[in-house]
Amino acid sequence: SVANANVNSSIPAIANYFGTKGRYEEVNPYLINDILSVNKSLLKPGCTDCTAIHVTAIIRHGTRYPTTKNIKRMQRLYDLVLNDSMNTDKWLTEIKTKWEMWYTDDMDGKLVEKGRDDHRHLAVRLATLFPSLMSEENLRSHRIRFITSSKHRCVDSIVAFQEGLLNLWKVTEVGPSHKINDELMRFFDQCKKFIDDVENNKTALEEVHLFKASAEMKIVQMKMADQLQVPYNLITPDLVEAAFFLCSYEFAIKSLNSPWCNLFDETDAQVLEYKNDLKQYWKRGYGHDINRKSSCILFHDLFNRLDKAAHEIRFGHVSEAVTIQVGHAETLLPLLALMGFFKDETPLTADNFDMQHGRTFRTSRIVPYAANLVFVLYDCSEGLRLQFLLNETPLKFPDINHQAPLYNTVRETYRELLHGCNFEKECEPSRPNRNFEL
Numbered sequence: 001s002v003a004n005a006n007v008n009s010s011i012p013a014i015a016n017y018f019g020t021k022g023r024y025e026e027v028n029p030y031l032i033n034d035i036l037s038v039n040k041s042l043l044k045p046g047c048t049d050c051t052a053i054h055v056t057a058i059i060r061h062g063t064r065y066p067t068t069k070n071i072k073r074m075q076r077l078y079d080l081v082l083n084d085s086m087n088t089d090k091w092l093t094e095i096k097t098k099w100e101m102w103y104t105d106d107m108d109g110k111l112v113e114k115g116r117d118d119h120r121h122l123a124v125r126l127a128t129l130f131p132s133l134m135s136e137e138n139l140r141s142h143r144i145r146f147i148t149s150s151k152h153r154c155v156d157s158i159v160a161f162q163e164g165l166l167n168l169w170k171v172t173e174v175g176p177s178h179k180i181n182d183e184l185m186r187f188f189d190q191c192k193k194f195i196d197d198v199e200n201n202k203t204a205l206e207e208v209h210l211f212k213a214s215a216e217m218k219i220v221q222m223k224m225a226d227q228l229q230v231p232y233n234l235i236t237p238d239l240v241e242a243a244f245f246l247c248s249y250e251f252a253i254k255s256l257n258s259p260w261c262n263l264f265d266e267t268d269a270q271v272l273e274y275k276n277d278l279k280q281y282w283k284r285g286y287g288h289d290i291n292r293k294s295s296c297i298l299f300h301d302l303f304n305r306l307d308k309a310a311h312e313i314r315f316g317h318v319s320e321a322v323t324i325q326v327g328h329a330e331t332l333l334p335l336l337a338l339m340g341f342f343k344d345e346t347p348l349t350a351d352n353f354d355m356q357h358g359r360t361f362r363t364s365r366i367v368p369y370a371a372n373l374v375f376v377l378y379d380c381s382e383g384l385r386l387q388f389l390l391n392e393t394p395l396k397f398p399d400i401n402h403q404a405p406l407y408n409t410v411r412e413t414y415r416e417l418l419h420g421c422n423f424e425k426e427c428e429p430s431r432p433n434r435n436f437e438l
């Protein structure tokens, strides 16, 4: 397998396909040698005479443990390997005799130490990129605001982010505070229409279920059964996924190229990456309109913040220099979709895996752990400009061919959303079928 070929490397050969379970360093490999390195030259807004006046960063929590649901699947797979696998290859013997099932149910999605580091380091890099905004002085004068989802992994991430800043500036007094705001950072929990039509609707993820039963998935199942030397009927799609998760978690959490990775070659990994992308597409992306519209509240919050800074700069002082907001993959993806990023011409479905190799909706690139959307407002001689960075790399707004367009141009592009996109209205539950009343 590809993983075998790369046995000397500590990076699994399939590490680029881990989707939302992927490491941030795979998206920005220059960080592997120097986790604090930044490329300031990327930041030039393309015009002279510009000063950054405000930054809003919307960040996913750092590396975390698996959720209980997936830990249980991993345990089932491990038991099956111990009890039924006939293969005596070295890597499988290693799983049976040396590897230990160390994940326990109570770990349930909690932040791991690597996840704290993800945020500590990101904080230092952002402070290096925006030294005049993300500064000790601004921290002390409360011009940096911290907002997070209430989930433990997010709260722990924002605390680690603050630690990163405090260490950088050698501040030893009591650290900054944060506000929990689930209305903003977990809008998906409060959007009734999303809950009814997607979260609790068995047919909403039909494409995912169909792909689990597809010929592509069957091949991966059979190859895995062959590798383990167990009867075909023992290897379900959930167990295949459990093995893939084991490979990804051992790597993300412990930096190990674990023997579990031997179960997959690159083609298998592409199939499993697609399966995860389908889930994200139909649950958080373009699959259903309400997925992206549920983020209207965060969209308006962002533009209100930018508008406020744009207004205040006319009087020479922006009250909020930086806003740090920590949430989930399910916070970032709907907002990206609402704003039109990564929209493929053809929807992702169970039967078009073959033609989706070049898709832009690839969560391995978009939302690894500690993924971040950074909006930078500049005051330039010809007016205000806005630049967008995804995972520290500039990305043009859809339909605007400029690295940092005039802020007014961005507002014009999103005018419909800015004038509509009302969370209350969009999230009103669909009307029940009243035909019976007629």
Ligand SMILES: O=P(O)(O)O[C@H]1[C@H](OP(=O)(O)O)[C@@H](OP(=O)(O)O)[C@H](O)[C@@H](O)[C@H]1OP(=O)(O)O
Pocket (backbone or CB within 6 Å): 020, 021, 060, 066, 067, 069, 070, 327, 328, 329, 330
């Ligand atoms: O497949 P799991 O149980 O890991 O799914 C998680 C979500 O993880 P993701 O699908 O994004 O890899 C998790 O999102 P996160 O950004 O917080 O990691 C989400 O909050 C959690 O509810 C799980 O979703 P589920 O599909 O409802 O189990």
